[in-house]
Amino acid sequence: MSTPALVPALHAFVESLDDAVVLFDADHRCDYANPAAHALARRLGAADGDLAPLASLVPEPGAAPCVRVSALGTGDGPLTLRVAAHLRTDVEGLALMVRDVSEDTARQADLERRHAELSRNYLQVAGAQEILLQSEKMASIGQLAAGVAHEINNPIGYVHSNLGTLQDYLRRVFSLIENYERALGDADPRAWRAEIAELRQKLDIDFLAQDLPELLAESREGIERVTKIVQDLKDFSYSGRNEPFRAVDLHKGLESTLNIVWNELKYKVTLEKHYGSLPPVECLPSELNQVFMNVLVNAGQAIKDRGTIALTTGVDGDEVWVSVRDSGEGIPEDALPRVFDPFFTTKPVGHGTGLGLSISYGIVAKHHGRIEVASTPGAGTTFRIVLPIRQPTAAADRAAAPSRRIGPDGA
Numbered sequence: 101m102s103t104p105a106l107v108p109a110l111h112a113f114v115e116s117l118d119d120a121v122v123l124f125d126a127d128h129r130c131d132y133a134n135p136a137a138h139a140l141a142r143r144l145g146a147a148d149g150d151l152a153p154l155a156s157l158v159p160e161p162g163a164a165p166c167v168r169v170s171a172l173g174t175g176d177g178p179l180t181l182r183v184a185a186h187l188r189t190d191v192e193g194l195a196l197m198v199r200d201v202s203e204d205t206a207r208q209a210d211l212e213r214r215h216a217e218l219s220r221n222y223l224q225v226a227g228a229q230e231i232l233l234q235s236e237k238m239a240s241i242g243q244l245a246a247g248v249a250h251e252i253n254n255p256i257g258y259v260h261s262n263l264g265t266l267q268d269y270l271r272r273v274f275s276l277i278e279n280y281e282r283a284l285g286d287a288d289p290r291a292w293r294a295e296i297a298e299l300r301q302k303l304d305i306d307f308l309a310q311d312l313p314e315l316l317a318e319s320r321e322g323i324e325r326v327t328k329i330v331q332d333l334k335d336f337s338y339s340g341r342n343e344p345f346r347a348v349d350l351h352k353g354l355e356s357t358l359n360i361v362w363n364e365l366k367y368k369v370t371l372e373k374h375y376g377s378l379p380p381v382e383c384l385p386s387e388l389n390q391v392f393m394n395v396l397v398n399a400g401q402a403i404k405d406r407g408t409i410a411l412t413t414g415v416d417g418d419e420v421w422v423s424v425r426d427s428g429e430g431i432p433e434d435a436l437p438r439v440f441d442p443f444f445t446t447k448p449v450g451h452g453t454g455l456g457l458s459i460s461y462g463i464v465a466k467h468h469g470r471i472e473v474a475s476t477p478g479a480g481t482t483f484r485i486v487l488p489i490r491q492p493t494a495a496a497d498r499a500a501a502p503s504r505r506i507g508p509d510g511a
């Protein structure tokens with residue numbers, strides 16, 4: 101297309117633009133203004149044909165691209181205008197292009213406000229979830245408290261009784277020493293020999309010498325056991341808030357969790373441990389212990405009279421797994437898909453909140469792992485917790501979503 105033909109086409113195009121286009125000469129007089137420019141001048145309070153408000157929009161060198169001006173002509177709020185100025189090539193002067201971006205700016209401000217609100221809500225939900233996690237943990241400890249107290253009471257009981265025995269042993273030893281001292285103070289100590297031998301026998305000193313080390317070892321073991329349980333309890337109730345992921349021995353976590361739940365299990369459960377050789381696993385240990393506890397307590401509760409819980413661990417490629425198999429009552433087929441739902445419980449009121457597995461599911465998902473269940477009603481249930489040995493990086497994290505798989509028995 102030749103230039104003369106192009107000119108009317110361009111003129112029509114500029115006339116139809118929603119953006120204001122104004123040409124100023126070297127003296128800031130207006131050569132041309134499209135209809136959008138006239139409309140904008142009117143919105144800025146000018147009379148028909150007066151383009152002075154647009155002349156005042158000519159930006160100073162280095163000015164920001166957007167300006168906010170009052171819309172005096174319409175009674176609207178202030179307008180946000182994006183102004184672009186170009187040097188004219190035909191004559192000395194400027195070509196000004198002005199776009200009303202008030203709506204875009206308002207929309208962006210609205211989006212930013214909503215984003216800030218969402219971030220605030222997210223933080224609130226995350227905080228509430230953390231509180232829930234901790235409450236569930238404390239509630240479980242509350243339920244187990246009597247058992248833990250019993251576990252502590254037992255060793256304290258025999259340490260106490262051992263101290264009584266020790267007191268008696270000491271009394272006997274001192275009475276023998278007393279007699280030795282008397283003999284030594286005598287002109288003829290040998291004359292005491294028979295008497296001391298008789299006393300030694302009477303006080304059963306030989307037995308005492310043999311029993312004393314055992315008594316002390318047993319008491320020390322009792323105290324160590326109490327210390328261990330108290331430490332496990334402390335570790336367990338630790339909120340783990342802002343706890344970083346760290347590589348730990350999962351078996352240690354399993355053992356300390358077993359210590360806490362042991363009293364719930366020991367009267368009816370035969371525990372079989374088949375621990376594989378596990379590498380350190382990157383995890384939040386106090387949260388994983390909460391999962392182990394929920395699954396172990398559930399297994400114990402599913403066994404009515406006597407039964408077995410098999411605790412097995414192993415490695416599979418870059419994952420480790422912990423399986424808890426019980427010989428309990430099993431889960432009916434229709435209940436199996438719901439066991440991870442919050443508040444799903446088949447336990448009597450006051451015995452279960454139905455939060456244990458749903459919280460465990462959340463914790464395992466946070467570890468980029470999965471928790472699987474398979475059950476045969478009347479024969480037992482297996483929960484399998486699979487965890488990556490190392491946590492994926494943030495990028496891989498976004499791609500992977502946790503899965504909730506139901507095992508073959510309950511598919």
Ligand SMILES: Nc1ncnc2c1ncn2[C@@H]1O[C@H](COP(=O)(O)OP(=O)(O)OP(=O)(O)O)[C@@H](O)[C@H]1O
Binds near residue numbers: 426429431439457
């Ligand atoms: N090992 C299991 N054997 C049989 N049923 C189980 C087993 N584990 C879980 N369930 C079923 O899943 C339900 C939900 O378990 P969950 O641990 O979430 O809650 P709960 O044990 O009922 O209550 P809470 O753990 O909050 O005290 C249980 O009520 C039970 O019906």
Ligand SMILES: [Mg+2]
Binds near residue numbers: 397398456
């Ligand atoms: Mg439970």
